[in-house]
Amino acid sequence: NDRVGTPDAIIIGGGIGGLSAAVALTRRGIRVRLYEKAHEFGEVGAGLQIAPNCTRILHEYGLLEEVKSLGVLPEAMVMKDATDGSELTRLDLDDLERTYGFPYMVIHRSDLHRTILREAERLGVDLRTGLAATAYENRTLATGVPGARVTFADGTSDEAEVVIAADGLHSVARRLLVDDEPVSSAYVAYRGAVPIESVRSHDVSETEVVVYVGPRCHFVQYPLRGGEMFNQVAVFESDKALRGEEDWGTPDELDDAFDGMCDQVQQGLPLMWRDKWWRMFDRDPIETWVHGRIALLGDAAHPPLQYMAQGAVMAIEDGWVLGEHVAAQGAARTATGSGVDWDAALAAYDAVRPEHCHRVVTTARSWGELWHLDGVPRRQRNQVLRERDTYDYTYTDWIYGRTALTPGQEPPPYPTFPLASVAVREELSGV
Ligand code: FAD
Secondary structure, eight states, rough: OOSOOOOOOEEEEHHHHHHHHHHHHHHHHHHEEESSSSSSSOSSSSEEEEEEEHHHHHTTTOOOHHHHHHHHHSEEEEEEEEOOOOOEEEEEEEHHHHHSSSSOEEEEEHHHHHHHHHHHHHOOEEESSOOEEEEEEEEETTTSSEEEEEEESSSEEEEEEEEOOOOOOOOOOHHHHHOOOEEEEEEEEEEEEGGGGGGSSSOOOOSSEEEEEEEEEEEEEEEEEEGTEEEEEEEEEEEHHTTOOOOOHHHHHHHHTTTTTHHHHHGHHHHHHOSOOOEEEEOOOOOOOOTEEEEGGGGGTOOOOGGSSSSSHHHHHHHHHHHHHHHHHHOOOBBTTTTOEEEEHHHHHHHHHHHHHHHHHHHHHHHHHHHHHHHHHHHHHHHHHHOOOOOOOOOOTTHOOOOOSSGGGGGOOOOOOSSHHHHHHHHHHHH
């Protein structure tokens, strides 16, 4: 060990996933050291939706009140047709909170990230920046117990009983352990969080999350920071990407992609940031995230397309589930380390999380298809959505209900939304 003192667990990556895993484990008596490759911790200055399966965990961590004071609790989530602006369906978020016991809310990413970072500091997580992990290896520690070693770009290394790689979509650990590639959706996202005054003359709701779904595009709007700011996300399929061009998703494609969409969307487009954009990738689900004492977590394990707004939420759930399994052992610290049976805790984590996140990743793909329909399927989708009862939670129970700790706690086979599968769409349109 090149460093002074041996932590029980090392976490690589100081995003929302890595930091919240650090909080989850430290609360359970685990000594955690976290490495972030950037020189400072930080997040993008845009918005994030967090559902009850996340706010429930933030409540357990004692962070929900602070998060609520920084964010917004919208009244409803409304889906509209981007072509004509008409309403298709809505979730009443007050009733949703009553149903699931915790709120659905929106928050500035950097506010949530900073809250979790401060909690990690308060709990005594050993936080280190400016170090990029380049290699991982399972090995026996100097104390004679099993563990893993991580090596950094500067040639130094560190080791612990367990190493958790929460290094995001382009995870180095994932490349080394699984060697698959991110899957391009050919869609790109533009963001823009602006002072609320900038949209006061627009036709916007300051109390709702609104998603306009259109042919090969969608547009999201919601208030942030107690209503002081307004967040917008514009997502579209890039023709350049479909043609195989390297330089795709560029700002010249943005306005064309929303050509013909309703006034509310047109009003919002000039406010999008045009100096940065996010190409949308996910990865095909994998069945195991644990390799000896090295485990994947967050986007490194299950990057989704963002259509269900569950990426950061799943990352927070991952850490919580691992922390619960560690706590369930009731292990006492020994002379050689934490005393935790990590093989058992990691096996329990691996038994429940990949299957759940697999469902979310594949459901997000089909929701994307559903949102971006055109022609006859679009009209059929609109009809099905308009007929949906606002208070029908059939399609959200398996996501927003309590986070399962074992496969037996997962809800039974979840329903597929009508039209959310190619087979159903083809049947309805008579193909
Ligand atoms: P990241 O946030 O990517 O963090 C990884 C960290 O690891 C970074 O700090 C990085 O610098 C560091 N790192 C990388 N490599 C190394 C290395 N080799 N060594 C050390 N450190 C390293 N999710 C939601 O829940 N709700 C939403 O509303 C939502 N909206 C979204 C909208 C858009 C447009 C997009 C693109 C995503 C959205 N998501 C949403 C998804 C969410 O942003 C991600 O799933 C989440 O941020 C993943 O967190 P993470 O900590 O796993 O990874």
